[in-house]
Amino acid sequence: MSTTAAPAPAPAARSLDAxxxxxxxxxxxxxVRGKPLVYLDNAATSQKPxxxxxxxxxxxxxxxxNIHRGVHFLSExxxxxxxxxxxxxxxxxxxxxxxxxxxxxxTTEGINLVAQSYARTNLxxxxxxxxxxxEHHSNIVPWQIVAQQTGAIVRAAPIGDDGxxxxxxxxxxxxxxxxxxxxxxxxxxLGTINPVRRIADLAHAAGAVVLVDGAQSAAHLGVDVxxxxxxxxxxxxxxxxxxxGIGLLFGRAELLERMPPWQGGGDMIESVTLEAxxxxxxxxxxxxxTPAIAEVAGLGAALExxxxxxxxxxxxxxxxxxxxxxxxxxxxxxxxxxxTARDKASVxxxxxxxxxxxxxxxxxxxxGIAIRAGxxxxxxxxxxxxxPATARASFAVYNTMDEVDALIASLQRVRSVLG
Amino acid sequence: xxxxxxxxxxxxxxxxxxxxxxxxxxxxNCTANGRNPLCGDELTVWLKLDGERIEDAAFEGxxxxxxxxxxxxxxxxxxxxxxxxxxxxxxxxHRLVTGRLPGDEVASLGxxxxxxxxxxxxxxxxxxxLPWHTFKAALDAPAGAAxxxxxx
Ligand SMILES: Cc1ncc(COP(=O)(O)O)c(C=O)c1O
Numbered sequence: 001m002s003t004t005a006a007p008a009p010a011p012a013a014r015s016l017d018a019x020x021x022x023x024x025x026x027x028x029x030x031x032v033r034g035k036p037l038v039y040l041d042n043a044a045t046s047q048k049p050x051x052x053x054x055x056x057x058x059x060x061x062x063x064x065x066n067i068h069r070g071v072h073f074l075s076e077x078x079x080x081x082x083x084x085x086x087x088x089x090x091x092x093x094x095x096x097x098x099x100x101x102x103x104x105x106x107t108t109e110g111i112n113l114v115a116q117s118y119a120r121t122n123l124x125x126x127x128x129x130x131x132x133x134x135e136h137h138s139n140i141v142p143w144q145i146v147a148q149q150t151g152a153i154v155r156a157a158p159i160g161d162d163g164x165x166x167x168x169x170x171x172x173x174x175x176x177x178x179x180x181x182x183x184x185x186x187x188x189x190l191g192t193i194n195p196v197r198r199i200a201d202l203a204h205a206a207g208a209v210v211l212v213d214g215a216q217s218a219a220h221l222g223v224d225v226x227x228x229x230x231x232x233x234x235x236x237x238x239x240x241x242x243x244x245g246i247g248l249l250f251g252r253a254e255l256l257e258r259m260p261p262w263q264g265g266g267d268m269i270e271s272v273t274l275e276a277x278x279x280x281x282x283x284x285x286x287x288x289x290t291p292a293i294a295e296v297a298g299l300g301a302a303l304e305x306x307x308x309x310x311x312x313x314x315x316x317x318x319x320x321x322x323x324x325x326x327x328x329x330x331x332x333x334x335x336x337x338x339x340t341a342r343d344k345a346s347v348x349x350x351x352x353x354x355x356x357x358x359x360x361x362x363x364x365x366x367x368g369i370a371i372r373a374g375x376x377x378x379x380x381x382x383x384x385x386x387x388p389a390t391a392r393a394s395f396a397v398y399n400t401m402d403e404v405d406a407l408i409a410s411l412q413r414v415r416s417v418l419g
Numbered sequence: 420x421x422x423x424x425x426x427x428x429x430x431x432x433x434x435x436x437x438x439x440x441x442x443x444x445x446x447x448n449c450t451a452n453g454r455n456p457l458c459g460d461e462l463t464v465w466l467k468l469d470g471e472r473i474e475d476a477a478f479e480g481x482x483x484x485x486x487x488x489x490x491x492x493x494x495x496x497x498x499x500x501x502x503x504x505x506x507x508x509x510x511x512x513h514r515l516v517t518g519r520l521p522g523d524e525v526a527s528l529g530x531x532x533x534x535x536x537x538x539x540x541x542x543x544x545x546x547x548x549l550p551w552h553t554f555k556a557a558l559d560a561p562a563g564a565a566x567x568x569x570x571x
Contacts, residue, residue, distance in 0.1 A: 354436075358460075366421070382459060389459045418427065418484060
């Protein structure tokens with residue numbers, strides 16, 4: 001804590017000093033192909049601040065021990081740190097009770113856990129799972145698998161040409177047969193922000209539970225599971241400035257308590273005999289085996305880091321970057337933005353007449369600029385827009401207006417190389 | 420020459436813009452589909468074989484400049500060749516784009532030598548070789564049967 005005479009500004013008014021933020025991320029000072037790195041592939045994974053890297057290193061250098069099983073000093077310390085990270089994650093997600101937050105391997109594992117534990121035991125033949133046409137494959141395939149296992153049916157609500165969910169169509173697909181609604185909060189392929197609260201209200205009124213894929217929203221919108229009124233919320237540490245291999249799944253306690261474990265092993269039991277076992281209370285019931293302890297330490301540091309920046313300030317800055325980039329890219333001949341929803345964040349997906357996104361990606365890479373070119377694990381979205389792929393620039397808190405200018409200049413170069 | 424201009428040589432750009440043999444072949448007797456699930460590139464190759472000789476070759480599909488130009492130049496190059504000659508050409512082409520073809524052999528590839536710049540971009544090797552893998556699958560397909568060639 002610093003002490004100053006001036007009154008502290010309100011958190012929402014904290015503005016962001018991009019240069020200072022950049023200094024926190026060691027990788028941003030490297031060069032790529034002889035040019036300064038311009039990293040605009042944040043929707044794939046974000047870079048890591050020094051605080052996260054150091055937390056992981058510190059754990060292995062000075063604190064390494066297994067949790068929940070030692071009586072020795074280091075094990076006790078590791079257990080405390082692990083539990084503290086869970087409490088921090090619960091605060092970050094707005095969960096009232098840290099038992100409602102499970103550590104997973106990431107968004108994908110969180111969704112699969114809900115599919116295999118909640119949906120598989122609760123769905124009957126003819127029951128419906130309602131998703132949207134803008135989902136990432138990880139919020140499609142687990143439902144298809146559980147539908148095969150249970151005889152349930154997966155339906156998808158369509159999206160409009162602007163990439164917005166068709167709410168009327170969604171409402172008409174929502175029936176008494178719908179038992180589960182699963183949708184993305186912030187689309188990685190289009191940048192669309194879905195009105196999750198409104199959808200949750202509709203879904204609950206129809207008697208369905210709601211899972212939110214928060215892979216993109218956790219670090220770019222900020223999350224309050226209470227305000228969203230969702231039943232499950234899944235996100236990935238590596239997309240929120242934390243390590244790979246760790247994620248969070250929020251689930252309402254009364255649901256988690258009634259769900260069977262989905263993996264068995266150490267740490268998830270209360271007692272084991274050779275004939276039968278009983279389960280630990282939540283969250284332990286869902287965390288079989290030695291967890292990713294170092295990654296949890298890193299994730300804890302990432303949440304602290306996000307807190308210190310202020311998510312509101314970060315989101316506001318990313319909003320300015322997106323708006324500027326959206327304006328500037330219009331000057332490049334033949335560019336078409338895919339995803340023009342009114343409510344958007346951090347993602348700019350586009351195509352260029354006569355140029356395949358792969359060729360865009362290669363030429364930008366030659367200028368040190370990292371974007372993604374492809375279907376973004378959202379093939380149904382590509383099919384919906386009748387395109388094979390898009391190029392996608394996605395922003396994070398450390399990006400700058402100069403980097404947007406570099407992107408646009410490089411796109412002009414694509415035009416001049418490929419005609 | 421920068422590596423970008425070496426990758427996107429004018430011959431490649433021309434074949435990307437107006438590919439040769441870009442058509443559905445009605446009287447072909449072998450065909451295969453190729454796709455690169457990573458980027459969504461897809462193409463179909465048709466061949467008309469007369470015994471061991473490739474009388475005609477054509478393709479259709481969507482892909483990047485490298486894969487379109489490669490399919491265009493490939494269909495041109497294999498026309499009139501026998502099956503073993505075409506397979507040998509594929510082998511040399513593959514060594515070229517993976518950087519394993521000795522410099523003094525590059526010229527033997529004729530126009531296909533314009534793909535020498537690809538070896539500097541390992542992720543683009545699949546783009547250049549997808550048409551060839553699909554061609555090979557078509558060659559090996561029993562007459563009339565379409566073969567899926569999942570990854571180049
Ligand atoms: C919207 C969305 N959902 C789910 C995922 C899957 O996340 P992960 O691969 O970290 O499990 C991603 C990541 O690309 C995503 O963008």
